[in-house]
Amino acid sequence: MNDELYLILIFIMAMLLGYELIKKIPPTLHTPLMSGTNAISGIVIIGSILVITSASSLTVNILGFISLVLSSINVFGGFTVTDRMLEMFKKPKKRDKD
Amino acid sequence: MNDELYLILIFIMAMLLGYELIKKIPPTLHTPLMSGTNAISGIVIIGSILVITSASSLTVNILGFISLVLSSINVFGGFTVTDRMLEMFKKPKKRDKD
């Protein structure tokens, strides 16, 4: 009944939570953050699947297909490139510090 | 339709958000935090009002009344005592620091 309203509240709560979490990420990791969120934005892949499986016409099918390809690029490209980047940060070699 | 489920999700999101917020509160303010959250827990005052206004019997009315009194103590006592405490923290006098 109040479904839509509650979804909006969830949206706002997630924004606030995101704000608190991301504020704490050090500048060192800001580029991986950008490409990582890029990858997550590929979540619209869900929408593409929903469009295709409930498609009523060829046009819709094609639109859904295109958006599926685009969002899959985002997902697979995004996570892979972020992983490539983060791998570099993995192990700072041990050094004798002052 | 999915109201209840969404409310549970909101509950979890609020927990996570609370966790992030409260982790950042400095030890200096932990006592005010405890009494402040005490005051906020007086929010069950809403429940007491709802019980009274939909009361079907004297017993319910009395139960509602008692819980209303208790939660009002929490609300008014809690915020006042927290304010008293925080007032002390207000202005550190200026000092020449090294």
Next chain:
Amino acid sequence: MDSIHIILYFISSILFILGIKMLSSPLIARRGNIISFLGMIIAIITTLSYVEYEISSIIYIFSGITTGGILGLIFAKKVQMTSMPQMVAIFNGLGGLASSLIAFSEIIKVNNTISFNLISVSILMSILIGSVTFSGSITGFLKLQSLITGKPILIPLRNYFNLLILLSAIGLMIVSVLYSGNTLIFYTLLGVCLLLGILIVLPIGGADMPVVIALLNSYSGIVAAFTGFIFSNVALIISGSLIGASGLILTRIMTKAMNRSLVNVVLGGFGATATNIDSEASDKNYKSGSSDDIASLLEYSENIIIIPGYGLAVAQAQHSLKELLDVLENQQKNVLFAIHPVAGRMPGHMNVLLAEANIDYELLLDLDQVNEKFSQTDVSIVIGANDVVNPAAKLDKNSPIYGMPILEIEKSKSIVVLKRSMNPGFAGLDNNIFYNEKTLMLFGDAKDSIDSLNKSFKELN
């Protein structure tokens, strides 16, 4: 309840969130508290705006809020800052009882018929957690106020017994769903839960009480959230979960600072066996000085660190301490305060106390910051603290406080300890630092000792 009311409730929740967020800095914390209060007012007005009234309910509501409000205000004005732990305990208890009464009324309203759904489960959980919170908090209060002994009260096999009671409470909850409609079950459930709260808290020693209170604080939030599920109310749900998170984090901070686990605290008994002090204690030598001795020691010192503890709160010596601070600062000495995370009896207890005496919070250093400073310190003045400077925590593997990080005052050039006797602190342990050759004891109530120190110091100058 229309959409507009849900939105208003959400706004009030956002204000609570903002209010808590503003507690992150002492400068804006007070405004944060006012914002939370505003959130509360919005929540109350919103509720009053959509419920249907009879004349009688108006009277109940008006008189209820007035009575509670006045009682709360009186209480808030009268309570001593040193009694904060007790106050938080009582308020937790009130919150728990209120929630459990609300849940009870809901059961009566539906004629005891409940089934397996979110509302019924929330009602049952509210009764369980609410009444445990209530009776547990009251027991904790009685212990803190020394109305019953602060020592752990140990019933044999208590943990099995408590488990049995918890299981029977859960059993009753299941029965109440299966044989719905029976009032007696609920009264029994209520009774069992109240008993459980008492029995859980009784075996817990006084030193662990603040942990338990933080835990009960968390419970009072969770029960508010369950109340929220009963009424599908976002304000209750969100603020309840904030409180729940807050209590849990404080619990964790305290147990971590004491190097204990939560399970270890809750199982109880801590401090009950540790009281048999090392018998050689009485053989060891300590030096005790007069306030004049100490004043002249301070006279020739440059860097001074003061370590306040529970005794400062008991003696209400914070204002005298502020005077001492002023006197020392007038002599161009560097004075700092070392605040251990579990000094006193509440998280942040010392901070509130020193703030009350108008001592600048920028002088207060926490464990990490201060421990590297002791080696350049001329005098460490311990005022009514004990466990937080006990080296046994670092050295003695068998000590019950082993592993707790402490303030490392033994690194400083000399040590002065203000307390009334050689008696142990809350953990009931002897403290080798008092027998250190660098240490000078000044016996007496902390306030009296500081006052005479001030006098001696002034006479010197």
Next chain:
Amino acid sequence: MDSIHIILYFISSILFILGIKMLSSPLIARRGNIISFLGMIIAIITTLSYVEYEISSIIYIFSGITTGGILGLIFAKKVQMTSMPQMVAIFNGLGGLASSLIAFSEIIKVNNTISFNLISVSILMSILIGSVTFSGSITGFLKLQSLITGKPILIPLRNYFNLLILLSAIGLMIVSVLYSGNTLIFYTLLGVCLLLGILIVLPIGGADMPVVIALLNSYSGIVAAFTGFIFSNVALIISGSLIGASGLILTRIMTKAMNRSLVNVVLGGFGATATNIDSEASDKNYKSGSSDDIASLLEYSENIIIIPGYGLAVAQAQHSLKELLDVLENQQKNVLFAIHPVAGRMPGHMNVLLAEANIDYELLLDLDQVNEKFSQTDVSIVIGANDVVNPAAKLDKNSPIYGMPILEIEKSKSIVVLKRSMNPGFAGLDNNIFYNEKTLMLFGDAKDSIDSLNKSFKELN
């Protein structure tokens, strides 16, 4: 969609949250990325588990994911670390386009009949934001890749014109609700929005592009959340809002580090007028040295700070730099790196670059940490940086970068600058530090210069 699917979607959202949270430390960041990926997999499988298939849709889905996946993987393996800004721009664009196509399909499905409710509004907003994100990102990409000029392209009265276009887009949205059922309106809307995206980004100068990209990143999140409202899908809503928040925060960090306001950036034109370099520039004297000169200077230095900038990335000189670091450290010299928050072209650009060369991130200091160190520094080596060390930001009130905090290398005993010419950096400003008497210029591509420096240094020893 049953409750169980909502719960699964929520679990996948929690994994995204956890994954982002783990980006707070380089040590666990990689695991965090894998956790986010897991969240994505769960979301996809959940979706596939409850939709109804025809044979054709199975083919579409399978081939779509495979095609996209392979393209994505190829792209991810091939892309240079220096091209990150472009890559992020493209990915933003793809996300925006995907969302806007989804919204478009939904409109077609309901036969263009929309009304004033959350779903319809979300559809319209998805089209608006999605296509602006798409065309804006692609324009940004073209500029970054220098396929069109990086300079601001300034159409007269552009801001009024853009406002007009935005208003007409909104007008079209309203019309589409009022005269529901008309396909043409939606095509017009799409066209107008695409135009808007291009026109918004065209006047923005290359130096401001990263800010715009972060902003578009935020948009791509918000549009995902709107897609979530269309399908009542919590995974889309929550992850969309996380991305939205992330982009906004990065935007704010960058504008703050440049001491600009977001409005100022978005109105565009920055750097268009600033290119007329101070005419006296050519009169001023600078000293230029050979790699041998600099090697012997370094030979007698103890504390060295390296300031990398955009030129390091262009020259791909990070591996040579690592070699230089090793050589210097072998000589027991203290070498640190000073990372300005907007050095390079992306937030954290330098960090990624140096990490790629296996330079320990503990040697990387940020603005606050490093500025107090310059006074004890013997040599500051500036490699392909310019604006981030331009004292005009502190001294010249009329400079477009006035107020931006800079790395204060003028405090160090001597300065070495590696760049190709006396040309200005991205803000198009002359830099007085190059004419400082402490400064020695080493002209040439950064990689070549560092390599010859390494050679000279080795010959010395």
